[in-house]
Amino acid sequence: MPPLTTQQRDSVLPLLEKIRADIRELAGDDETVVFQMRRYIGKRLEFDERGTPAVRRRLKNLKWKLQRGLCAVCKEALPIHGSELDRTEAILGYTEENTRLVCHNCHRSTQEAKDFAKA
Numbered sequence: 001m002p003p004l005t006t007q008q009r010d011s012v013l014p015l016l017e018k019i020r021a022d023i024r025e026l027a028g029d030d031e032t033v034v035f036q037m038r039r040y041i042g043k044r045l046e047f048d049e050r051g052t053p054a055v056r057r058r059l060k061n062l063k064w065k066l067q068r069g070l071c072a073v074c075k076e077a078l079p080i081h082g083s084e085l086d087r088t089e090a091i092l093g094y095t096e097e098n099t100r101l102v103c104h105n106c107h108r109s110t111q112e113a114k115d116f117a118k119a
């Protein structure tokens with residue numbers, strides 16, 4: 001996936017500045033509210049990309065059953081706690097078709113390989 005162009009980044013920066021200004025206006029001088037509003041907005045944007053933790057947890061359980069508790073890469077036994085969902089294409093999100101469940105070491109290796117392929 002190509003990064004945003006300079007023009008695309010420049011075009012979206014006013015939106016970020018508007019959100020910052022709106023948070024300042026809404027929260028007034030209360031730094032705790034500023035902190036919580038930033039965190040709230042940031043998490044909702046993250047959920048837009050990754051889905052909610054509950055959705056990912058359900059998908060993890062499904063994939064674990066479908067893969068019979070084995071890592072999709074090394075085929076070793078995979079404890080569900082500590083297993084990780086690996087997206088084939090990040091932009092396609094956390095769907096049954098676009099993910100596989102892997103162990104931490106395999107996830108790290110595949111991420112490094114993907115990053116290396118991009119570089």
Ligand SMILES: [Zn+2]
Nearest residue numbers: 071074103106
């Ligand atoms: Zn593995």
